[in-house]
Amino acid sequence: MTATSKENPRKTKQKTARGRPRDTSKNKAIINAASRLFLEKGFDGTSMDDIAKRAGVSKQTVYSHFACKEVLCSEAISLAVKRYSPDTALENVEEHSLEADLRAVCDKFARLLLGDDSVAMANLLVTSAPKGLEFAKIYWNAGPQAMHGKLQEFLQHWIDQGALSIGNTSKAADLLSTLLKGKVHFLRSIGLIDTISEKQIQENVEDTVKIFLKLYGT
Amino acid sequence: MTATSKENPRKTKQKTARGRPRDTSKNKAIINAASRLFLEKGFDGTSMDDIAKRAGVSKQTVYSHFACKEVLCSEAISLAVKRYSPDTALENVEEHSLEADLRAVCDKFARLLLGDDSVAMANLLVTSAPKGLEFAKIYWNAGPQAMHGKLQEFLQHWIDQGALSIGNTSKAADLLSTLLKGKVHFLRSIGLIDTISEKQIQENVEDTVKIFLKLYGT
């Protein structure tokens, strides 16, 4: 059973709603609790009772808002991804120089990629890979894919300025992500380190910028 | 409870073994079955009954050889890592030229890093990160750490030859691993692609060699 095969119950609202209306604040509380718990403990490690309790709501209410665990997880992932959308990533880049701007962008994305929630999300997806291809798609499109687009935009700008010489911008953007994640992302994933330090992030950014400019700078 | 806190039962053998001796072939069968199942279905997804059945052995026998699931998994991981130890990775590198040899080494390691079992192992470790810090250590030391050493050796050779100019060989070796894994390793991990094609591997190798030589070649 895939996450999409079961819809949110009573999704289609009648024109004139009869009876007591759904409490939207409870709906939010449930998704929020689910989002935190799934990221914290993974899909299997989180029980519906836990979620109900954390949301301060009865279990029946959870099932009244969400058909099953998979659907709830799916929505929780959507929420978490939205919280981390890189919409603002390129906004206050102030176009000083290629190197300064590249560093600013890398810094922003490194913090996104290496943040606790980001790693937790990756782990959640790995854990649920068998049962949740849908989960991964939601994440990939709203997260890394969106970020990839922003990076390409950024690179194109400096290519047009003649400061970068790149054959394949898509690949170059991928390279940036790969370099920023580096080795620490994986180490954190498997629990060999339990926090990615500020220093480590800065080091990754510096290395990435240096490598990237050496490869593609004009 | 950590994996090391419970020892293999009856580990210490008396000088004169009394009674029926343990069947070592069954022991191997159990570890083998466990190794395949844990990699295939993860820690939680694999039941002790499954393992017993696949090993063609009774459940009691499993518990007679291994104290608990964690211990068995730990041994299964050790075995799997041994199967993939990169001992032979540098053997038939024939010292033609830096580029040819680097390509050969990268090819070998790429196949190691991106192979089905390697990705499955990474996923297993991610899944069991909370309960099994020990698992990750076993893996890291015998796998990536060993590989890292080999890579450094290799690089040092060509530094000595004057063909490479590298400030920090450890970091350079890390970079090689990171580049070889690239984006596909993660994509495969979260189930967005279900096999890493031959073509994809070769592309990763080519890109890595090109980038690496541009960065460090003299």
Place this chain on the structure above:
DNA sequence: GAATTACTGGACTAATGAGTCCAGATAACC
């Protein structure tokens, strides 16, 4: 007030899975 729908809390079902127990068989040692 009547009908309708939502929320609660707790009991309930059904499945799964780790680990134990036991009776009988088997293989080694003395």
Place this chain on the structure above:
DNA sequence: GGTTATCTGGACTCATTAGTCCAGTAATTC
């Protein structure tokens, strides 16, 4: 043969958990 320890297969306990059911109560429309 007697002793000791392993192996088998199946029954068993115990805990967890997804999902359901229900009786009572709260909110909203008509």
